[in-house]
Amino acid sequence: MSAVQPSYREHAAAIFRTGVAAADPYLAVKRFLRADSELLHIGSEQTGYRSGDWRRIHLISFGKAACAMADAAQTIIPEAWLAAKGIVVTNYDNxxxxxxxxxxxxxxxxxxxAGLHAAKTIASRLSDTNPGELVLVLISGGGSALLPYPVPGINLADKIATTRLLLASGATINQINCVRKHLSQLKGGGLARLAAPADLHALILSDVLDNDLSAIASGPTVPDDTTFVDxxxxxxxxxxxxxxxxxVQNHLQQGAQGLQIETPKGSDPLFKKTSHSLVGSNAISVDAAIDQARQLGYExxxxxxxxxxxxxLVAEQLTLHALTVTADMTRPTAVIAGGETTVTLKGNGKGGRNQEMALAFALAAEKFGLNGAWTFLSAGTDGRDGPTDAAGGIIDSQTLPRIRAAGLDPAALLDDNDSYPALQAANDLLLSGATGTNVADLQILLLHPHE
Structure with a gap:
């Protein structure tokens, strides 16, 4: 696979798997949900508990980790307390x-x-809630796309066209979600609005950098501080x-003129009955990856x-940072990061942000002279990078020679946003399969002195 010590690639993959395992959605829900003979307790010792004698609980779970989260919840909540069968919506792979x-x-x-049908099913269930009941919502990354429920006057095709343009524009996830919220009946606090007058609590597995609850799955259960003008x-x-x-233009223009109902804001009385618990995040996975790297002997x-x-650009910045680390490095060092980069599509190729970052890092390492043994992994914790079957890429100093040996030009492929075939030619795609969770991306750079 590589002229560089194979164990380095194995180390990088093991560190990545540890980060993913730390975001296990089943265990996350188990830690935050407990039932005794009388009450359901939601929370932890660190966050405090919300308890109630709810005897009609509406269980709704959506996102890439929806099945595992719902499975944990239904093992804890007595079946007799469920108002009806739970509703779970996830991507096809999970x-x-x-x-x-x-x-x-x-x-x-x-x-x-199919997502529109699922969203309508949830809305129908929420129309049948009453005071004293609980809507327990389990949210994980991917919920925005999985539950399209356009406002009247906008059909699904128009919503898809708008989403496709946003995803290709280079807009951040918060900017994309700002638009999504104002085209949806569920996002931006819409689900909380539909759930009233019941109580609502959300257990949230975060896939955004700062754990902004209004950004995770476009914030269906929390206030939205963005506007139609935004x-x-x-x-x-x-x-x-x-x-x-x-x-879409007409709806947003009408909203900006005050002719459409805004998303609910923090002052809305409906939020007096809602609360949430953050049960997992990218930061937790980054910490676990760091611990695993230490156990493998890395600084x-x-x-x-x-x-x-x-x-x-992030790949170039990381390469320049690696040069400063290797300048006085005496022991193998692991540089760990987590987050979510973006790609502005200018070509017609196949790939995702992690594959693009991996290919860009290989080119930057060659450009700036990052010598010696290094291994770099960039991958999505959900196991899917963009519209591909790869989680991302795992590369080393021999990646570019392998690509060129296959008769391909790595720089030209990067310019065409065509990182998938480049990494595929080098046997450097990371193919983990769907993981059942989603807490954004992990980057792992392993540097070895004197090799």
């Missing part, structure tokens, strides 16, 4: 059987008709306002817990 639940598969990263500004700033469907260095920016 579908699993969950007792006492209806499981729906849906499209990701682009929404589809959504219009996002689309204009990335030059795609004129490209989006006219139905460790945290590069960032909020890695963001254009993937290829």
């Amino acid at each position: 579908i699993d059987v969950v007792e006492n639940c209806h499981v729906f598969g849906a499209g990701h990263p682009l929404p589809d008709a 959504a219009v500004a996002v689309l204009e700033s990335f030059g795609i306002w004129q490209k989006i469907p006219s139905s 460790t260095q945290l590069y960032s817990k909020q890695l963001c920016g254009e993937a290829r």
